[in-house]
Amino acid sequence: MTSTMGDPAATPAATADLWAQEREPAQKPEEPSLSAGEWLGRNLFSSPVNSLLTVVFTLLVLLAGRGLLNFTFSEERVWRAVKTNMRFLFTHAYPQEQYARVWFCVGAVAVLSGLSIGLLAKTGRGISMKKLSMNLMAAGGAIAVGILLREPSATVDSEGLVVHREPGTALDDSFAGWIDANSLALLGLLLAANVALAVWFRYQGVYLRGGPEPRTAHGVLVLASAAVLIVQQYGEGEIVRESFGSAMADRAWWWLAAALLGAAGGALWFGLGDARRRNTFVPAMYVFFGAGALMVLSAWVYPWGHYAFLEGEFISEPGSTVAMTTKLPWTVMLVLLVASFEAGRALRATPAGRRLRVPLNLLWVLAPFVLYWAVLRDPDLDWDHVLSTDIPMALFFAAFGGLAVWFLAHPRIGEVGRVIAVALVGVAVLNWVAAFFGWYPMLQKARISFLLLAVVALLAHNFAGDRTHRMRLVVAWVAIMAVFHWLVTLVNSPSTVDTPTDALFGGFATTLTVATFTLLLAFPMGVLLALARTSKLPIFRVLATAYIEVFRGVPLITLLFFFVLIFNLFLPGGMSLTDIAGATIGFALFSAAYLAENIRGGLQAVRRGQYEASDAVGFSTVQRTLFIVLPQALRVSIPPLVGQVIATFKETSLLAVAGMFDFLRIADKVISAQSEFLGVKREGLLFVSFIYWIFAYNMSKHSQRIEKRLGVGER
Amino acid sequence: MSVSDATTALTEELAARDDMIVCEGVNKWFGDFQALDGIAAVIKEREVVVVLGPSGSGKSTWIRCINRLEAHQEGRIVVDGVELTNDLRNIEKIRSEVGMVFQQFNLFPHLTVLDNIMLAPIWVRKKPKDEAEELARSLLERVGIPEQAEKYPGQLSGGQQQRVAIARALAMEPRIMLFDEPTSALDPEMIKEVLDVMKELALSGMTMMVVTHEMGFAREVADRVIFMEDGQIVETGTPEHFFTNPQEERTKLFLSQIL
Numbered sequence: 001m002t003s004t005m006g007d008p009a010a011t012p013a014a015t016a017d018l019w020a021q022e023r024e025p026a027q028k029p030e031e032p033s034l035s036a037g038e039w040l041g042r043n044l045f046s047s048p049v050n051s052l053l054t055v056v057f058t059l060l061v062l063l064a065g066r067g068l069l070n071f072t073f074s075e076e077r078v079w080r081a082v083k084t085n086m087r088f089l090f091t092h093a094y095p096q097e098q099y100a101r102v103w104f105c106v107g108a109v110a111v112l113s114g115l116s117i118g119l120l121a122k123t124g125r126g127i128s129m130k131k132l133s134m135n136l137m138a139a140g141g142a143i144a145v146g147i148l149l150r151e152p153s154a155t156v157d158s159e160g161l162v163v164h165r166e167p168g169t170a171l172d173d174s175f176a177g178w179i180d181a182n183s184l185a186l187l188g189l190l191l192a193a194n195v196a197l198a199v200w201f202r203y204q205g206v207y208l209r210g211g212p213e214p215r216t217a218h219g220v221l222v223l224a225s226a227a228v229l230i231v232q233q234y235g236e237g238e239i240v241r242e243s244f245g246s247a248m249a250d251r252a253w254w255w256l257a258a259a260l261l262g263a264a265g266g267a268l269w270f271g272l273g274d275a276r277r278r279n280t281f282v283p284a285m286y287v288f289f290g291a292g293a294l295m296v297l298s299a300w301v302y303p304w305g306h307y308a309f310l311e312g313e314f315i316s317e318p319g320s321t322v323a324m325t326t327k328l329p330w331t332v333m334l335v336l337l338v339a340s341f342e343a344g345r346a347l348r349a350t351p352a353g354r355r356l357r358v359p360l361n362l363l364w365v366l367a368p369f370v371l372y373w374a375v376l377r378d379p380d381l382d383w384d385h386v387l388s389t390d391i392p393m394a395l396f397f398a399a400f401g402g403l404a405v406w407f408l409a410h411p412r413i414g415e416v417g418r419v420i421a422v423a424l425v426g427v428a429v430l431n432w433v434a435a436f437f438g439w440y441p442m443l444q445k446a447r448i449s450f451l452l453l454a455v456v457a458l459l460a461h462n463f464a465g466d467r468t469h470r471m472r473l474v475v476a477w478v479a480i481m482a483v484f485h486w487l488v489t490l491v492n493s494p495s496t497v498d499t500p501t502d503a504l505f506g507g508f509a510t511t512l513t514v515a516t517f518t519l520l521l522a523f524p525m526g527v528l529l530a531l532a533r534t535s536k537l538p539i540f541r542v543l544a545t546a547y548i549e550v551f552r553g554v555p556l557i558t559l560l561f562f563f564v565l566i567f568n569l570f571l572p573g574g575m576s577l578t579d580i581a582g583a584t585i586g587f588a589l590f591s592a593a594y595l596a597e598n599i600r601g602g603l604q605a606v607r608r609g610q611y612e613a614s615d616a617v618g619f620s621t622v623q624r625t626l627f628i629v630l631p632q633a634l635r636v637s638i639p640p641l642v643g644q645v646i647a648t649f650k651e652t653s654l655l656a657v658a659g660m661f662d663f664l665r666i667a668d669k670v671i672s673a674q675s676e677f678l679g680v681k682r683e684g685l686l687f688v689s690f691i692y693w694i695f696a697y698n699m700s701k702h703s704q705r706i707e708k709r710l711g712v713g714e715r
Numbered sequence: 716m717s718v719s720d721a722t723t724a725l726t727e728e729l730a731a732r733d734d735m736i737v738c739e740g741v742n743k744w745f746g747d748f749q750a751l752d753g754i755a756a757v758i759k760e761r762e763v764v765v766v767l768g769p770s771g772s773g774k775s776t777w778i779r780c781i782n783r784l785e786a787h788q789e790g791r792i793v794v795d796g797v798e799l800t801n802d803l804r805n806i807e808k809i810r811s812e813v814g815m816v817f818q819q820f821n822l823f824p825h826l827t828v829l830d831n832i833m834l835a836p837i838w839v840r841k842k843p844k845d846e847a848e849e850l851a852r853s854l855l856e857r858v859g860i861p862e863q864a865e866k867y868p869g870q871l872s873g874g875q876q877q878r879v880a881i882a883r884a885l886a887m888e889p890r891i892m893l894f895d896e897p898t899s900a901l902d903p904e905m906i907k908e909v910l911d912v913m914k915e916l917a918l919s920g921m922t923m924m925v926v927t928h929e930m931g932f933a934r935e936v937a938d939r940v941i942f943m944e945d946g947q948i949v950e951t952g953t954p955e956h957f958f959t960n961p962q963e964e965r966t967k968l969f970l971s972q973i974l
Contacts, residue, residue, distance in 0.1 A: 469843070616813075616815035618810040618887065
């Protein structure tokens, strides 16, 4: 200190040195991953209460898992019923010789998905090797635990009948029998030991020190309890079951799978080392593709068995691989998915890729209509009518409307535009009034076209601009007319696909169709209702509020009964709704009310300042709503919207109650009525639940990703 | 030149210019509370007017009445020759002539900086997209942040956001700019960058009406200072006159509290 004070020249330099040292950018210390033991100690056994909760809930999970496994893999389960009826479950009566159409639809969705993910998805860094290897090891471990937990198979005699034990000769003398007889007492003892240990460690202060003793001691006791749960099943009941050795040998394939998964995970984990494990990433899609490829490969290699119900005959060939009609299409689907994903990624950075984005999203909206009405139904077009009426009418509306749009989108159209728009609205309204009173005949689609034109005319001045801009509007209008008239023509043509029932198909296809069309209808309705409910115009506000409150107050099943069973009675003669159309309308009206409330929440979350800023730069109300308010409102309401989408998807199972052959009804009623599988229901129901879960879970995951991705632009 | 000479010279020069904003007997109530009480003022072309006053004095309400974010209930407001009434066409016309900058920036968070600036020229002014983009980029250059064009507002600092907000308002090529406490929500070190942009704008001849607490800005840039209290205009004058020789007792009190 004195030396620095005594040497004034040295002081600034010394200080500068000190600064230089301090300004060295501090390296964030790498936090090493916790070892398994440390992780357990910190997360599961960190205090007496946590330890006991861990013990109790581990036992509960093991018990529940054992129950599920024993239910699923029991000899009493007739999984053949599900395997045989796959086609029924997914499409019901859709004829097998037309199945190429179904596969075309699946393929189209695969290609669209692949392209969208490749082109649009923000994939982030992907899955870290640490997570991947951990998940692989966890999957292997779960399979191993499952193999042990599952009860041994019943022994069958030469005639294939289950061998029962003679009364009074339970296996009391064996070790397993002893454990079985005393299992409750043993579990109680182990639990008491856990409690005692927790208390003891607490008073020794071991938890505070964070020593390894609690996790070791509690862990041993949990393993012992699990062992009791496992061994207990080998001494149980009046049915003679195979021995431990043969049970394990029977599950050799499962052991192999567990070993492979565990080994792969372990190799990754230990082969990479801590730093590389955490800093190496694989794209999530490749993991998904890898899993898909394994499954498709197994269809070619592993003898899953060939089961089918064809032309009234039940086919059952347990030893063979799955049918060519299954494994070949799925292989093609996977190839399509991977190829389109790679194509999307390759196009991503190119100008062509950027131009593809909007059409791709439009294709998603269009796909359900085209796939259902054009591909699956294969309409039988009446070409005379098409040439004499449909095409001329479409051309007329395209030309007339195109001119109107071109004219009305002129930047200086002013009052003339408003007058013309109102005149068009007048014509459109007159057409509908005329329809009501029967003044003059007119095709329904002409009325709808006029109405669309009137709406576009009313909005046109909001989208006015220079020549290229107006040209784009005209092209959009012509495209809308082309698609609309084409779709109406398709809808009006009878189907050529020959089905034994009224419906084109049933099963999961119905579920998907109703859910998709419901959302396509309900979403715009919901947005309009929400806007109307927050509108300044009292008439809109009252109408929207009344609608929403009425449809939220009526049970969905009532609406379904009305639209599926009763609605046709109210329609004028000659008109009728198919079940699927009625159900879709009922669902859409119902969902729209809920979606509207969710979106209204989003609208209210948009700050006042946003409205003021939009007004201050001179936006009209329509422009403000479309460009500023709705994008922000919809973003905020994504989580509840996805919740509603999932709910709608699952609620389609109510179709079974309304008498339609949906996914649930086939599992519940159709399979259990087949001569081969009389009364077999549980397998089908479990399978149906599983498929519903897969879809709902994926939607929920997807919504989380969307939320994250849209969070980018947030304040 | 004495203060009174300067004032006279300014008054004569201003009288020759066009009226941009004319307010006559403007009254406004929020419920029973009278927010504006007989406001009468004329703002000339290329004039920079700073409105001062304690909070709650009606400064913001007045400036918001000028592009009809708030509606006045009595009196006349004429902006660039168009009277503000409930007629939608007048409101649309005035809003596209008057740019506004808010205390809270109010940028559109879901759009990039470039889109924030381009959106109104494209859809309100009906400009072709490439022209609008060119304009937006040149405005970003003018406010000194051309490199931030592709970012989202949430990724910018407060000062940068406010400069984008100024660029957004300028993109409509307004004849009048209104500033409603543009620096009040900013950290001290960011206030200067926004004031610099505003000074540059004032020097370029823009008609500006600025509600602010930045006395330095008022002194340096304003042609005229208007002091408000309780919804009334208490005193008007050149900055020199206002800061050195205030006439009204209330003005003196206000100045003694803040200077």
